[in-house]
Amino acid sequence: MNQEFPSVSVIIATHDRPQLLAKAIEAVRAQDYAGQVQCVVVFDRNEPDATLVRTDASRPVVVVTNDRTPGLAGARNAGAAAASGELLAFCDDDDEWLPAKLRLQAGRLAETGADVAVSGIHVSYGDKTITRVPRPEDVTHAELLRRRVMEAHPSTVVVRRTAFLGKIGQVDEEIPGSYGEDYDWMLRAAAAGPIAVVPEPLVTVLWGQTSHFNRKWRTISDALQYLLHKHPAFADDPRGLARVQGQIAFAHAALGERSAARTWALRTLRNSWRERRAYLALLVSLRVLSADRVLRLAHATGRGV
Known part of the structure; x- marks a missing residue:
């Protein structure tokens, strides 16, 4: 074990995006990190591309198939294995790392002794780029319950293998459609110990249309309800609970399920009358606004609904 430059395995789960995947792999292999960087490409529900394999000692590329639960959660766990x-x-297979990412984050882990490090991101949406950088106080368990903290994006996560297989645990494969698996994992990571932050953007995230969850409202609703049941601590933070309930309300509104949208919107407002998602859900359910228009406006600011 090289104490100064521990070896790193970068897991890229992919599904039918070969051109974006090639850029993601190239950026991983171009890291200015002095240690070994292994790239593990996990093909999920499509045939693996053996031409991607590289055998050089410092930047090998391994190609595997997701032999676990289909979807992002199973693919990430298959890559870890x-x-x-x-x-x-x-x-993510549609994101690109900046060259200094691993060097800065591995250094931060060494400095702090933390098990997990994250960084900021550049959000690319159409012809716009928005920079979002988390602070250490943004990635506490309490703050993560209150808000998703999208600037601590899953493509910024570096974790000690022992913690991923031990006290934090692997990615939950029971989450419907794997939606929000990264959020669930971050909640568990923050509960297990402090998360270190490199306070600068180290990943370019392609936002919006390339997401596998774009407009999959049924999956989103089911997954968010699963998370509320899994994490009872939401009940101790009315604002955080209202945020998730508001997202569920909006998903039902986008599906045209007006009664369910209004029921969830009312639950939301009981916990926080300031939660804007409840009002958006009501407006969509009344057909004053379209869900697509709301989503486009949110994406234009580098955010989701």
Whole structure:
């Protein structure tokens, strides 16, 4: 084990996006980190591309198939099982790392002794780029309950292998459609110990249309209800609970389920009358606004609904 430059395995789960995947792999292999960087590409529900394999010692690329639960959660766990690194990192197949990412984050882990490190992101949506950088106080368990903290994006996560397989645990494969699996994992990571932050953007995130969850409202609603049941601590934070309930209300409104949308909107407002998602859900259910228009406006600011 190289104490100064521990080996890193970067897990890229992919599904039918070969051109974006190639850019993601290239950016991982271009890291200016002095240690070994293994790239584990996990093909989920499509045939693996063996031409991506590289065998050089410092920047190998391994290609595997998701042999676990179909979807992002199973694919990430399959990648972790195939990984050899002392540190694990994750990169979505439509995101690109900046060259200094691993060097700065591995250094931050060494400085702090933390098990997990995150960084900021550049959000690319159409012809706009928005920079979002988290602060250490943004990634506490209490703050993560209150808000999703999208600037601490899953493509910025670096975690010690021992913690991922131990006290934090792997990605939950029971979450419907794997939606919000990264949020669930971050909640567990923050509950297990402090999360270190490199306070600068180290990943470019392609936002909006490339998301596999774009407009999959049924999956989103089911997954968010699952998270509320799994994390009872939401009940101790009315604002955080209202935020998730408001997202569920909006999903039902987008599905045209007006009664369910209004029921969830009322639950939301009982917990926080300031939660804007409840009002948006009501306006969509009344057909004053369209869900697509709201989503486009949110994406234009580098955010989701």
